[in-house]
Amino acid sequence: MSNAKKSIVVGAHFEAxxxxxxxxxxxxxxxxxxxxxxxxxxxxxxxxxxxRRLIAEGDRQIANGDYVEFSTGDDLTAYIVERAKTRK
Structure with a gap:
């Protein structure tokens, strides 16, 4: 690792x-x-x-049909709660 000195200009705001x-x-x-x-x-x-990696992974999953659809917000909430219980 180099300890070479670098000179930078940061402007008045960052100088303060x-x-x-x-x-x-x-x-x-x-x-x-x-x-x-x-x-x-x-x-x-x-x-x-x-x-970005996770978004790309999600995009691939959607493209492959690997997703779950929910009719209501309550259905989504119930799904999340159940998944949380099984992860303990």
Whole structure:
């Protein structure tokens, strides 16, 4: 892993935000703030990739006819409750 220094321009808004985070004592320097932000971005990207995978899986299931239809919201609720009971 490289520790090469990078120079970035974040603009006045984020510069003030970084300063607030450092002044609050939560972070020691701008690098820590940026790393925390990058960790959150990475986590969000992983969640997004998983959601996209699940959507694609659902689309495949629908295309293959692997789904359940419900006449009413109550029928759907009953189905969900029954599935929850069997998962315990």
């Amino acid at each position: 935000f970084i300063d607030e985070q450092i002044n609050s004592g939560r972070f020691n320097n701008a690098s820590e703030v940026v790393r925390a932000g990058l960790r959150l971005l990475e986590r969000d990207e992983m969640k997004l990739a998983e959601l």
